[in-house]
Amino acid sequence: MAMAETSGAPILTVDGVPLKTQLRRATQRSRWRAIGLVAPLFLFVLVTFIVPIGDMLFRSVDNPTLTQFIPNTVKALDRWNGRQLPDELTFEALAKDLKLARMGQTIGRVASRLNFESGGMRSLITRSARKASKLRHGPYKEAMIKIDKRWGQRETWATIKLVGQRYTVVHYLASVDRKFNSDGDIIMQPEVRQIYVQIFNRTLWISLLVTVICLVLAYPIAYLLATLPMKTSNLLMILVLLPFWTSLLVRTTTWIVLLQSNGVINDLLVWIGIISEEGRIRMIYNMTGTVIAMTQILLPFMVLPLYSVMKTINPYHMRAAQSLGANPTRAFWKVYAPQTIPGVGAGSLLVFILSVGYYITPALVGGASGQMISNFIAYHMKSSLNWGLAAALGTILLGGVLILYWLYNRLVGIDNMKLG
Amino acid sequence: MALPPYVGPFDRTWHYVYLVICASVFTFLIAPILVIVPLSFNAEPYFTFTQKMMSLDPDAFSTRWYEDIVNNRQWLHSAKNSIIVAVFATLIATTLGTLAALGLSKPVMPYRSLIMGVLISPMIVPLIISAAGMFFFYSKIGLAQTYVGLILAHAALGTPFVVITVTATLIGFDQSLTRASAGLGASPTTTFFKVIMPLVTPGMISGALFAFITSFDEVVVVFFLAGFEQRTIPRQMWAGIREQISPTILAVATLMVIMTICLMTVVELLRRRNERLRGIRQT
Structure with missing residues (x-):
């Protein structure tokens, strides 16, 4: 010990490598071996368990239905200020979207999605889609309101705009018995839906x-x-x-x-x-x-x-x-x-x-x-x-x-x- | 728990009250399981003891519900499914779980407690959440309603038990044994099979049995992930309880209790063997 210290030279192993380096390498090796043993299970649990759960959690904010199936209406509603009824262009987009969605048989999913938010939307959407398919030309605004007077109500449009957001917190609000009203404020759900x-x-x-x-x-x-x-x-x-x-x-x-x-x-x-x-x-x-x-x-x-x-x-x-x-x-x-x-x-x-x-x-x-x-x-x-x-x-x-x-x-x- | 001679009448009374309380709690734990055994031999399609059964009339007892199981293709198919899924899930869980436990027990392992937390999580996360997550994800990659999907899901749920039991066996594992083995000229592979394996085996087997039971008993994930073809025994029981409730269920339940007793005995014997090998004495 005294000799090594006085000479200042590091202690060497048989192979001529300094002992410290050798020790560090050995620790490093056994660390990698330990990681190698744990890795297969870790990856297995990650793929079969953690990722599926993460995927499900993502669904609580993910909200693709409307942006996917009635995209033009959603886009047109982006410009809507929410105070009076949307303009003719929005109505036209809606009529065409409904028609396409009906042909593509995706209208049911749009209707169900909207119905979760507000009861009665399912029948409104399916009925309007059936009738809107017969519309050949504008003006669409009057025609749609004639099909169902709810299209003349601001609340209907507010609901569609709300549900049309690509990512949403409505599910979390619903989980604590709350929702957005047509002015975008958070209010309590109606009594019967508070569960x-x-x-x-x-x-x-x-x-x-x-x-x-x-x-x-x-x-x-x-x-x-x-x-x-x-x-x-x-x-x-x-x-x-x-x-x-x-x-x-x-x-x-x-x-x-x-x-x-x-x-x-x-x-x-x-x-x-x-x-x-x-x-x-x-x-x-x-x-x-x-x-x-x-x-x-x-x-x-x-x-x-x-x-x-x-x-x-x-x-x-x-x-x-x-x-x-x-x-x-x-x-x-x-x-x-x-x-x-x-x-x-x-x-x-x-x-x-x-x-x-x-x-x-x-x-x-x-x-x-x-x-x-x-x-x-x-x-x-x-x-x-x-x-x-x-x-x-x-x-x-x-x-x-x-x-x-x-x-x-x-x-x-x-x-x-x-x-x- | 013998009473010392100096206690007064109050303590004496309290002691007996206490014993009665304990007896009631034990009854509460065990009686429900024992009650179904005689009921499964009921000759009538009732879920309760008939007058004849109480008077021990031999006509009141029959094995018709057991014959029912044997003659019912659906039950036999479910039994086969349960065994296939449980065996493969156990194999996967035990292999991966044992390796991971070996790695985790090394002091050089980085982020040990974090990784342990992730590996144990399938046991802690509510089953309905695991099942829902797996349902979405496995549907997406085409594994829903397949045996492979079910086996992978059950293997994931079973791994925590293997990790916990094998880690417990390795606590106090003398690392110098492997060094001694290496010093005597054994290769790492030889050391693993000749030194480590025999010490780990009891923990591995009891972990495997836990994983097996977990899979064999699991119904929520099966409920979401399995199609009609993959129905297991618990799924079949679930349908039986919900739809047409018949004493056949009690016969199945009795058979499952018997299976449990057999597995428990194995675990207990292993535990004793382990303690003997490691020189732990019961006091």
């Missing part, structure tokens, strides 16, 4: 309820599992792990069997005589059913983190507290409970994250009052085909979940997640 704020609140409420019930139910059994001798607790652990591993659909089915009005629990209650044959309790196809089934399904996700934290708590702490004069209750709350907080946090966050996005259980046992936001996303995907709104609702849900996920990662660390 999503309520659904978001309900989703949060159900998730919170499920999380709290799970915590209350999981805490005692996690404590029991953590304090019993290993042999007994391993046996009891099966009772937690079997439901954890059992198919979600199977467990939802079992709740239908148990809770329905001719189901096992109601039969049992009638048989014992607690309720009469007519007084069967309605426990399913409503919010109660959703909460009961979700609680049972998510309970293991609360028990496992609690258990793994409680397992590390030294039992002598409690005894020490008691020998210092605390009664068992006080010892528990002052000494034991605070040490379980990491487990409580991890379990609660996990259960909450999972329940916010729940779809299957509410769809099967939720009835009308137990539907959550995921069910509405599915409805707009599959039935109403309002994909823009589905994407906007999905983006909001995803944003919430990602914030919670980030929090979970900060607090618990994703690699500390225990599976079984």
Whole structure:
């Protein structure tokens, strides 16, 4: 060491390369090897998962229908000041666009797109397109207003101009029960269309309820599992792990069997005589059913983190507290409970994250009052085909979940997640 | 949990109340799963215990719903689909997931926690969002309503489990073992197969089983991505619950519970083997 320092020459390896350089190269090589191992999965997840989701999120602002199928009208409306009716040229563009769209059989998509924004537009567009196809020459303004007097109303044109924007925030406004009026101000949706704020609140409420019930139910059994001798607790652990591993659909089915009005629990209650044959309790196809089934399904996700934290708590702490004069209750709350907080946090966050996005259980046992936001996303995907709104609702849900996920990662660390 | 002799009557009562509470919670967890087993042998097309069943009349029980499954081409076809999709998805997920976990466990890996976050995300993102995204994108590239599309989707959903379980096996993995192996003249390939693989295998297999279960149980993505031809067992059950609800569903459910128990046993045995190999003693 002393020699190397005094001579000032770097230490060389056998190959004559300075040791520092060699070491850096070796680290570099093993770093590239590590990246090479991770890269295939990273690319796979990127292509099969992240890109599709990004693509869907883009749909929440993407709005190509009108610019694509009635382009001239949209272009003509760019010049429109929005105060009085558009000019003859705009009407002419509309009549020709409708005619072309009808021939190209794209008129249905234009009509549906406009109908999402304002009810009654579907019939207006399809009817006007049929009649406008017969128009040979101008003036188009009077002719169109004669076909339907709504063409003489400023609101109709404002709607088309709004929906004609290539990129739009209307889906996000609709997700929070708001919309643009014909002057371009943001106003509330009409009473009958105000649903999503309520659904978001309900989703949060159900998730919170499920999380709290799970915590209350999981805490005692996690404590029991953590304090019993290993042999007994391993046996009891099966009772937690079997439901954890059992198919979600199977467990939802079992709740239908148990809770329905001719189901096992109601039969049992009638048989014992607690309720009469007519007084069967309605426990399913409503919010109660959703909460009961979700609680049972998510309970293991609360028990496992609690258990793994409680397992590390030294039992002598409690005894020490008691020998210092605390009664068992006080010892528990002052000494034991605070040490379980990491487990409580991890379990609660996990259960909450999972329940916010729940779809299957509410769809099967939720009835009308137990539907959550995921069910509405599915409805707009599959039935109403309002994909823009589905994407906007999905983006909001995803944003919430990602914030919670980030929090979970900060607090618990994703690699500390225990599976079984 | 034996009570020490000095506790007073209040604590004693509370102790028994506590045990009753625990018993009720365990019942709540397990009873629903057990209840369907006898019901699946119901001779009548009801979802509840008949008077005859309660009196254990042998005529009240039958295996007709199980025969129903075996004789129904749709169920058999779904079973075949489920197995094909789950097996291939598991193979992809396990291979890619294990490699990635090996890379992630190296201390030189840059942006470790960020990449981990991305790789775990398929487990965290609500299924309906994954399904919707995949529906649009896979339709665009012509993979919707194909087996390939379904397999890729399920593989993506299964990878987080493999990454998590294999990473967990590698925690505390003694890196000097590979150096020792290299020092004794083994090539990196030999080191991988002779030293690393045996240590990682238990985690890999339990991750693979998780991935298998995830795919086998998955219905939302199937709902959006699969055509009639690709219907899996859960999709068929879903249709059964929604449309014509018959005890055949309970028979299928019972079979799935049995399958779950078998897989669970395998995982437990592997866990024990792993702990034995690594010298961890249960206390």
